[in-house]
Amino acid sequence: MTLPYAEPLTRLDPPPRVIPEPPRVGEPGGDPCGLCEWLAGNKPEHEGPLWSDDNWALCRATGVTIPGVVWLASRGHYDSFADLPDGHATSYGPVVARIERAILALGDIARVHVYRWGDGSAHFHVWFYPRPLGMLEAKREMLPLWADLMPEAPKEVVADAEAKIAAALAAGI
Ligand SMILES: [Zn+2]
Numbered sequence: 001m002t003l004p005y006a007e008p009l010t011r012l013d014p015p016p017r018v019i020p021e022p023p024r025v026g027e028p029g030g031d032p033c034g035l036c037e038w039l040a041g042n043k044p045e046h047e048g049p050l051w052s053d054d055n056w057a058l059c060r061a062t063g064v065t066i067p068g069v070v071w072l073a074s075r076g077h078y079d080s081f082a083d084l085p086d087g088h089a090t091s092y093g094p095v096v097a098r099i100e101r102a103i104l105a106l107g108d109i110a111r112v113h114v115y116r117w118g119d120g121s122a123h124f125h126v127w128f129y130p131r132p133l134g135m136l137e138a139k140r141e142m143l144p145l146w147a148d149l150m151p152e153a154p155k156e157v158v159a160d161a162e163a164k165i166a167a168a169l170a171a172g173i
Pocket of ligand 1 (some may be wrong): 035
């Protein structure tokens with residue numbers, strides 16, 4: 001693993017803790033959940049999901065640097081694994097496996113990383129980051145750091161990868 005920064009880095013002391021924390025988007029007291037609005041079809045200016053079923057919607061990312069980066073959101077406003085209804089919880093593993101297979105089928109991908117940070121919107125979502133084959137410097141937690149700093153991939157290449165993932169899911173991969 002290699003940090004995408006030149007050495008030497010300077011270690012910082014952690015700043016004071018902020019308690020109570022500010023509300024996240026979609027939490028009581030926070031901004032309303034735009035994802036719920038989009039999934040309800042109230043944002044026609046934005047394209048719909050790449051694929052969806054009764055529980056899940058697979059979504060496009062913006063500013064993609066690694067073609068094949070996508071994210072999965074619950075249909076319905078749930079925050080985390082802890083409050084997912086049983087139908088979502090039991091279908092989560094199978095749907096993640098299908099998405100992983102669809103991304104791997106793009107080719108030249110060593111691994112598919114699944115990230116669930118949970119510090120952004122309070123609407124359940126997980127990220128899928130394909131690690132390009134041979135990109136050993138981006139193993140483990142280095143991949144999103146590298147992805148943030150890489151140049152944006154050509155939009156047609158990103159759209160082609162998304163279309164292939166969507167088609168694989170629609171075909172029942
Ligand atoms: Zn929501």
